[in-house]
Amino acid sequence: MSFAERFSCLVCPGDAITCEADGFTVTARIVPDDCPDAPDKRQEGFWPSLYINDPGFIGPGPNHRERLAKAKAEADATMEAWCKGDWFYCGIVLSVSFEGIELARHAASLWGVEANYPGSDNACLTEVADGLLSEALKTACEAAERLCVAYRQVRAHVDTA
Template sequence: MTFAEKFDSFVCEGDAIACEISGLEIVARIVRDDCPDTPDERQDGFWPSEYIGDPGFIGPGPNWRQRLADARKKAEAVMAAWCNGEWFYCGIVLSVAREGVTLDENAASLWGVEANYPGTDNSYLTEVANELLPEALDAARAALARLCAGREQQAAGG
């Protein structure tokens, strides 16, 4: 039980993939994360450090100066790409429907996911969507149970 479709190697807000499982239509869509924090504000250790107590400590060993310089260069490039709008944080949001009726618009989601991150092919966006599938299916089953219970109450004159 996975999405056969995959997100493209370059994605935009609103892009989506879909699959059908047991008569349920599941759509995974990309929603821009509205948290304004920069990458270095979101991630401890974003900036590499030579100091052992810092979250970005690169570790001891041979060529540590070169490794530190390379890591700083990479972090600067990632930050520059984010500032230029080349990548963004998003949420992968799954909705579920049955026979065209939406059961849950936000059945499952994960936020703070990097979209179009430098040097990646976005394949992990599809992996996230697949990991969220069981939660979305549970939400769909719960919604169907509520609808059936309501219908039974209505039929009983309640």
């Protein structure tokens, strides 16, 4: 199972894709990540380095200064684009409904996903949604079972009254 619909190459918070799976309607939506940290604070090794013990070590080999300059320019451009709001971190949140009844508004999610990242086509957003699909369906089935139990209890009470 997977989403046939794909997130577009330029997304905004609130954008969503939908699929049908095992009789359920599953919606994956983009929600802004509430962590305000910049990329260099969130990603260890964001800034490239020539020092072997640094997380951003670019590795040994020829042309290390040129590779460092290129990696630094890419990091600078990525940081500048983030500061301008060209890309952002988000959560991919899946909700599940059955015949128009929402069973789980937050059935599964993954946070800290890069949306509109420079040079990206946002394919990773749909891949994340696909990866969360089975978890969301499991959560929805559990919610449906709880509703059925509650319904039986109410129905039994009504029938005896």
